[in-house]
Amino acid sequence: MSMQTLPRRLGAAVVTAVIVWFLSVRLSTFRDFQIAEVAVEVTAVAGLTVLTGLSGQISLGNGAFMAIGGYTTALLMLHLNWPYVAALVASAVVTAVAGGIVGVAAARLRGPYLAGATLMLGVALPALAAAYQGFLGGDQGLNVVFTAPAFLGATFPLTRWQAWVSTVVALVTLVLLANLCYSRIGRNWRAVRDDEVAAALDGVNVAVTRVLAFVVSAICAGLAGSLLAIVTSLVAPGAFTVTLSIALLTAAVIGGLGSLPGALWGSLLIVIVPTYVTDVATSHGLSSSVGSNIPIAAYGAVLILVMLAFPQGIQGGLHRLLTLFTGPDPGTRVPRDAPAPHVTPPADEAPASHHEKEGTL
């Protein structure tokens, strides 16, 4: 059952919303906070998985777009007293512009070169925020004031409201992204990813397609950053480090690159696992230096093991499990002349030309 029609997607979104509502009411405020965290990550990871999985452009700097979204929201709410919704939309617009700029600058970059450029972006932007004390709050950052609306009552826990808001934004983003992915734009992304020259010969404007992907993923990250601002009530350089950018990519790949459900699995993993392992460590009463590092080591080990066990990501792994029961999808026959040797791929059959192997990043 694929999410190929709008009603199906909306239906799935509504079902998820109901589940989250149910959980948010039953679970503790800490769990509500985690729900909000996951929603934030899903929003950003979904954009990234589309950028990297569907349009084939790696970005190690989407944390920078989150920062832009977060700071935009914080500044508008702090200095101009904008209501949150307006700030959210404005953040999306601002990050869209930023994404466009980065996309244009990166239009000719491929593979590791794109990775390097976006990595540096992810490092440089928080540094900018730290360098400017006055306007951007320097290292301490800016505080964000966010309260639940009055009609919910005075005793309504803020964390639950934060969880609701982030979940709604996340679900809306997912539905819109799904629509995009199955539209002509999505097909263009895939075409450009698979074979640029062929796509160009087909009439696809490669540059515009690539930039558009960046803009879309930037918007998603900007929304996520804006959500983060109200969930943590703070924007500071320390919240948007390059570690965050790398975590986003990790979530995208582990979940299943290019897969929107995969964005959910990946986000769950990067939010839940570190907290869980920390809990286990502290409940065993380990000394602080050992205790605080075991979760880190365990997290790294989990990343390695999951990646080795699920080469197609968690979504791909689930899909394989499913086909064990239901049989393979039609249309997955490998064409006759596809090389699938048990040794390294003989990608070098063509005479004389030096093929750039895109390889890993």
Place this chain on the structure above:
Amino acid sequence: MVEFLQFTLSGVSFGMIYAAVALSLVLIWRGTRLLNYAQGGMAMITTYIAIEVIYHTGSYWAGFAVALVAGILLGAVCQLTIIRPTMNKPPLNGVIVTIGLLVLLEGLAGIFFGGQFRSFPTAFSVTGLRVGGTPLGVSRYDIFVAVAVLAATLALALAFRYTSAGLRMRAAAFNATIARLSGIRVARVLTVGWALAGLLGALAGVLVSPSTFLYPNSMDTIFVYGFTAAVIGGLDSPAGAVTGGLLLGLALSYAGGYLPSGASLVPVVALGILVLVLMARPDGLFSATKVRRV
């Protein structure tokens, strides 16, 4: 003028470190088309091993040697255990595995060595040298750093060009299929490549740690700038790695020295340089122009 000299020489010194990291990344990239995000983490671990050896034996050179050997072993072991399974899978899997490795290594370092900053000794004096009365802005140690990296680079270049093992590695990197059909055991070659990269990383770690102190995350920034240097130079070019490293080292040194609030703006300057270079040459400075196949 003296200031300029100081910034220049400090820039060269750090540039050499970036060059060493860049070189190790280029080695792995050329051989396996994989970017090793754990390179800095591996260097950090071998440097911790070195400091323990130095602590217990009192000899800097013993620690230095052990670090290099540990780098070779660590590189080979990582490739054999966790990298090999990713070889025929989607490209980004290898990336995530190396990221996982980095996190694992940093966690292990925290567990076994503790998180506090440790100072790392040097074998040569770090007091600035003087010619006549004027300070040169460089110490014996800085000279040692430059010489060590240059020597390693030269040795590697010569080995690649003139030895049979070097030819094996180049052939396997350029065309693994032809290499296998000719009898080259490409799998072994890849392991050797990782071992050499581990060696270079270990060297970089030991050389830079006196300046940065040693703690689990101490090599993160060095890795980022080393990666940037490799990208600037062109990931397929060892010469590019060294050039990129020097260029970056110098530029960042001047930026940090001359710009107002320069120290925090260094990453921004790095980004600027990277963007400038890549806009002109999307595949790095030393890239050959690729043939577009139609």
Place this chain on the structure above:
Amino acid sequence: MSSAAASSDEAPALAVEELVAGYGGVIALDRVSISAGTAAITAVLGANGAGKTTLLRAISGMIRPRRGRILLDGTDLAGRNPEQMVRAGIAHVPEGQAVIPELTVEENLRVGMMSWPRRRVWGGAKPPHAGGVSGGDRGFVPPGTSRADRGAALDEALERFPPLAARRRKLAAALSGGERQMLVIARALLARPRVLLLDEPSLGLAPRVMAQVMDLVVRLSRENGITIILVEQNARGALAIADHGVVLNLGRVVAAADAATLAADVALRHHYLGF
């Protein structure tokens, strides 16, 4: 079941029995059997997609056969990987004049000798490798070869191919199509193979150069005693120099006989070979 028998009486140098191989869900070779006598030229013909290239890849170990045997002088080599196959004596020249353009001509040739056993520094020479490389004047590789041996072999190869000698230190990227084809064959020869698999050696070459390559193939079998399996689109040219021919269609052998018989079979030629 499809098969082709050698007409020679002595045991074949290379015998492929009931080979099944494919990619993913698709079977590209369906119980193919061929046999090639020592120093014979066997042409493997058929339309695009018939399985000719797959057959060579399966023999050289580039793809792992699912069933069947690959017998070199009686020893079953099926399942070995390419590095082991070339050490056993089967060299494969894939299609497309695949030199390594970033290496010089000399370096490309040296790559061809990478399968030679090295002389051990201690403990004496390594024993000759198993699986069919026997002694004799067919270019046996002695155990524990030295740098001098390799230098001599390199010189001999350059002497045999003067155009390569002239461009010895130039990058292979600078060679013409015909010169590249020469280089890849020379490189394969340096592995001192018992069996040489050639995939479309004349593809993309000018007619005159094509003829030179075919000449070379004939000399290799007559003068060096190498057993040659020749895949060719150009069926007419291939049959002109071959001793035996095998025609594949959709992964099966549809005809096998000596070359003259196949060339004379007009219906067969029209149907499968395009002339």
